[in-house]
Amino acid sequence: xxxxxxxxxxxxxxxxxLSRCLMCLALLLAPFYWPASAISLLITIALNHRFYRxxxxxxxxxxxxxxxxxxLAYVLYSGAAFVVGCVKARGRHAAEAVHGLQ
Numbered sequence: 836x837x838x839x840x841x842x843x844x845x846x847x848x849x850x851x852x853l854s855r856c857l858m859c860l861a862l863l864l865a866p867f868y869w870p871a872s873a874i875s876l877l878i879t880i881a882l883n884h885r886f887y888r889x890x891x892x893x894x895x896x897x898x899x900x901x902x903x904x905x906x907l908a909y910v911l912y913s914g915a916a917f918v919v920g921c922v923k924a925r926g927r928h929a930a931e932a933v934h935g936l937q
Contacts, residue, residue, distance in 0.1 A: 856914060879910055 860871070880887070883906065891899035 856918075876907070879907065883910075 860875070880903065886906070887899050887903065890902050
């Protein structure tokens with residue numbers, strides 16, 4: 836059985852993973868501290884600049900600009916799904932420990 840401690844993020848994906856976590860945190864803080872949302876948005880766009888450059892090269896600048904909101908939505912929901920998955924796995928692991936099902 837896989838545990839939460841066995842989750843390994845490759846080094847080349849670490850900045851993208853960090854930006855996903857920052858966006859999720861900023862979403863929670865947005866009503867109270869909107870600069871956090873703006874900063875995490877800019878960090879996420881900066882970390883993915885090569886992807887946007889690729890889109891601009893292949894399909895044009897206008898296509899790349901229109902893809903940014905969709906890509907940010909993808910980053911947000913994939914980060915949220917990761918957090919939900921980790922919480923569920925942690926909860927299941929804790930329940931198994933309580934009931935002695937290890």
